[in-house]
Amino acid sequence: xxxxxxxxxxxxxxxxxxxxxxxxxxxxxxxxxxxxxxxxxxxxxxxxxxxxxxxxxxxxxxxxxxxxxxxxxxxxxxxxxxxxxxxxxxxxxxxxxxxxxxxxxxxxxxxxxxxxxxxxxxxxxxxxxxxxxxxxxxxxxxxxxxxxxxxxxxxxxxxxxxxxxxxxxxxxxxxxxxxxxxxxxxxxxxxxxxxxxxxxxxxxxxxxxxxxxxxxxxxxxxxxxxxxxxxxxxxxxxxxxxxxxxxxxxxxxxxxxxxxxxxxxxx
Amino acid sequence: xxxxxxxxxxxxxxxxxxxxxxxxxxxxxxxxxxxxxxxxxxxxxxxxxxxxxxxxxxxxxxxxxxxxxxxxxxxxxxxxxxxxxxxxxxxxxxxxxxxxxxxxxxxxxxxxxxxxxxxxxxxxxxxxxxxxxxxxxxxxxxxxxxxxxxxxxxxxxxxxxxxxxxxxxxxxxxxxxxxxxxxxxxxxxxxxxxxxxxxxxxxxxxxxxxxxxxxxxxxxxxxxxxxxxxxxxxxxxxxxxxxxxxxxxxxxxxxxxxxxxxxx
Numbered sequence: 016x017x018x019x020x021x022x023x024x025x026x027x028x029x030x031x032x033x034x035x036x037x038x039x040x041x042x043x044x045x046x047x048x049x050x051x052x053x054x055x056x057x058x059x060x061x062x063x064x065x066x067x068x069x070x071x072x073x074x075x076x077x078x079x080x081x082x083x084x085x086x087x088x089x090x091x092x093x094x095x096x097x098x099x100x101x102x103x104x105x106x107x108x109x110x111x112x113x114x115x116x117x118x119x120x121x122x123x124x125x126x127x128x129x130x131x132x133x134x135x136x137x138x139x140x141x142x143x144x145x146x147x148x149x150x151x152x153x154x155x156x157x158x159x160x161x162x163x164x165x166x167x168x169x170x171x172x173x174x175x176x177x178x179x180x181x182x183x184x185x186x187x188x189x190x191x192x193x194x195x196x197x198x199x200x201x202x203x204x205x206x207x208x209x210x211x212x213x214x215x216x217x218x219x220x221x222x223x224x225x226x227x228x229x230x231x232x233x234x235x236x237x238x239x240x241x242x243x244x245x246x247x248x249x250x251x252x253x254x255x256x257x258x259x260x261x262x263x264x265x266x267x268x269x270x271x272x273x274x275x276x277x278x279x280x281x282x
Numbered sequence: 283x284x285x286x287x288x289x290x291x292x293x294x295x296x297x298x299x300x301x302x303x304x305x306x307x308x309x310x311x312x313x314x315x316x317x318x319x320x321x322x323x324x325x326x327x328x329x330x331x332x333x334x335x336x337x338x339x340x341x342x343x344x345x346x347x348x349x350x351x352x353x354x355x356x357x358x359x360x361x362x363x364x365x366x367x368x369x370x371x372x373x374x375x376x377x378x379x380x381x382x383x384x385x386x387x388x389x390x391x392x393x394x395x396x397x398x399x400x401x402x403x404x405x406x407x408x409x410x411x412x413x414x415x416x417x418x419x420x421x422x423x424x425x426x427x428x429x430x431x432x433x434x435x436x437x438x439x440x441x442x443x444x445x446x447x448x449x450x451x452x453x454x455x456x457x458x459x460x461x462x463x464x465x466x467x468x469x470x471x472x473x474x475x476x477x478x479x480x481x482x483x484x485x486x487x488x489x490x491x492x493x494x495x496x497x498x499x500x501x502x503x504x505x506x507x508x509x510x511x512x513x514x515x516x517x518x519x520x521x522x523x524x525x526x527x528x529x530x531x532x533x534x535x536x537x538x539x540x541x542x543x544x545x546x
Contacts, residue, residue, distance in 0.1 A: 071473060076477070079341075081486070084346065087346065212340070213339070219343055
């Protein structure tokens with residue numbers, strides 16, 4: 016006698032299909048609520064830290080000069096939003112997942128019956144919530160601090176910021192899920208923080224670096240993040256802007272595929 | 283058959299006081315500290331190298347053009363940047379690690395004079411800080427091609443700056459029992475030091491109120507003391523800086539002494 020496989024039912028006993036748009040959307044909503052609830056204590060602290068770091072760079076950079084040239088002020092003011100946008104997804108996210116692995120809650124969260132894409136997109140939304148307020152505050156402080164800052168904000172600020180945050184989040188997602196050792200994840204994020212501030216042309220023009228380091232940066236996403244954001248916030252011309260968008264998209268896709276493959280693996 | 287009751291004279295009793303005992307304890311504790319820290323040695327080297335040599339290269343990118351004065355300021359600020367993470371990140375981190383793993387209470391329960399123990403800790407971290415500092419200075423000199431006029435003053439300046447940062451870091455980690463909070467303070471300090479402290483740029487770039495704050499804090503005075511040993515006529519007020527550094531060292535040591543003298 017064979018036992019027929021029991022259909023998945025909800026509490027009322029009706030069948031639940033775990034496919035299709037409504038299911039995906041409900042997964043997205045649930046995971047968004049989940050992430051926000053698990054971060055609730057931290058979300059306030061996180062926003063404050065983000066604002067302080069952003070404003071700190073905008074104000075602190077001027078101290079390196081007796082009289083800061085307006086071009087340098089423009090670069091730091093339009094570079095700080097990049098840092099604000101990737102901070103949560105790329106730096107904090109992997110460390111949170113590393114903590115989940117250490118505290119053993121990782122497997123439980125991954126076993127929740129939610130599509131991986133819904134979960135990833137919910138996390139991306141959280142990263143935007145954690146980044147955008149700081150972007151606005153940093154830019155406002157920059158305008159107040161530097162007289163005559165030549166900002167020219169265009170409509171492409173939306174795709175530029177969305178893509179920058181998306182690529183940052185996907186890279187962080189890959190770091191968090193494709194690398195199983197929390198120690199390695201933490202070390203890599205520390206290294207990225209350090210590299211973002213000093214070895215990538217985010218806060219200053221690429222021409223101030225040695226040529227080889229500038230070329231090396233072409234292969235990494237951070238220079239392109241700075242370029243697309245700066246192009247959308249200023250009148251500076253970037254002839255290779257389309258290429259920058261493509262490079263960012265490619266990084267996002269590769270990182271996304273790596274993360275989803277790691278998530279789909281059975282243990 | 284009777285067993286002789288051991289008397290104080292016949293028993294092999296080591297008296298636990300006197301200079302000889304202190305020195306022996308000091309040597310033993312130095313070994314213990316060294317063995318305990320050896321596993322972090324790689325981390326220490328990397329952190330110091332990044333904060334020192336790494337920043338030496340990176341600060342150069344901040345400027346559209348690097349004048350000889352800028353180069354001199356960056357080069358002579360780098361040893362300070364290499365010393366600060368030792369005292370304000372690695373020492374509190376090491377003590378925090380001992381608290382988390384539970385070895386903190388064990389170490390302080392050992393039958394050695396606590397002053398010997400603290401001295402061993404200070405000596406070890408101070409000597410660990412020196413190679414990274416010298417290395418960072420060499421990288422900065424190579425990067426900017428700056429010729430320094432080094433005076434004997436550099437020896438007491440670096441030693442005092444190193445001991446001060448270890449003493450204050452230890453005092454902070456001893457007084458604050460929650461490693462999370464110590465960690466937070468360490469990170470905030472590094473951020474403030476990297477941007478808002480006149481280490482790689484002249485103090486005249488600061489607004490007046492911020493300069494007043496740095497007259498009390500130790501970081502600017504570390505820079506003045508070390509810069510006075512590396513250059514000729516670039517800084518003034520060296521004596522004041524040495525006194526302020528001395529005061530911070532005494533304060534850090536006093537807090538440490540007060541905490542370890544309390545019985546748990």
